[in-house]
Amino acid sequence: MKVREMPIEARPREKALTYGLKALTDYELIALILRSGYQGMSVISLAQEVLKRFPLDKLNNISIDELMSIKGIKEAKALELLVCFELSKRTSLYIGKREDVISNPTALLNFIKSEIGSLSNEQFLVVCLNTKNVIIKYKVMFVGTVDVTVVHPRDIFKFAIENNATRIICAHNHPSGDTSPSKQDLDITKVLKKTGEMVGIPLLDHVIVSNSQVYSILGCLNQ
Template sequence: MEKNKVPLSSLPRERLLEYGVQALSNQELLAILLRTGSKKYSVMELSARVLTLFPSLYELKNASLTELQQISGVGQIKAIELKAMMELGCRIQRANQPKLGKVVTSFDLAHQLMFEMKDFSQEHLICLYLNTKNEVIFRKTLFVGSVNQSVAHPREIFREAVRCSAARIICSHNHPSGDPSPSENDRQFTKRLKQCGEMMGIEILDHLIIGSEEYVSLREEGFWN
């Protein structure tokens, strides 16, 4: 091998890193999954042999373990890995985004959160990420401690929204004192969230402040006007 020359078997990985997964051919993707070749064939040559015997991905998907093992260089382990990969791909294709319930009113959601957060001794900032039908597609506790503008930065909240393709967000945090009255910091934090949401096209539906037996919805309080 020439000095500093990239091994043939690593070329698909290098191309994926440089150009992205969509730029790779079926042969290159298969070579990455096979990982190694055999004594007789490089991994690229082996992937080419597989695709010669099963020229369409539909045929490859339906190949049996026995048929895969009949290819020189594909033993039982590689055949099992290929079948597992193809089944996982089929399951991913059929998968739907999980739904964690639907938000109908701030009142119902706030009472659910009061039950969950009533014994918290520290402030917790919980964000619910919704689709356009107000179905909760993701929920995450983003901060524990004092929720202020320097700690609870909007970029952390919107990073998760972009990751799960949320259309709307509801933020909620508790006041361990039991008094849900919003502080000036709460109002400023909510203002920043609304401004960021408007710029990104992701709506902030509400900011709920949870007390021991009461809650405050900043939307219901007229803060959205």
């Protein structure tokens, strides 16, 4: 059914204006961004196809080429969608920067998940914090399987020192979705903890993330 054939109160734009954006489904929000479909497919159906191909937890990390692989989405529409996803990621970072991430760990963990949780390869993220536990800088420093031969503590703490960090949090993702730590994960955490104590920049935690899960390695080691 075309949008103009829908009852006025059921159309995404009118529904948003009447009840607010929170009243819209995920595909209705995407339909508002897309604005139009193509001959034979309404914008509602096109938005549903986007979510069918790329579930919500994958959208933050898809490429413009992946979006354009969907019939009816050309460069302009793909770019508009990516702009919205990027703003969402930056909002998470802004919240993390403004709030005490230790008293509000949810803000930090949501930010970390939005950065690397949905990626198809392992990436190791280092987050630098100041004395108020606010994010100063963050960077993906290593890509690939996390072990002591790939993750170099000297590079991590060099990055921390260069950015005047007083403490750090490390994180990496498990593309499989299973956040259980491997022996290599535990080993590198022990090395980072010891190195942090030596240089005076403590490791607050090393977390493993997936689309929906988070595991605290340091919390496990301290039990």
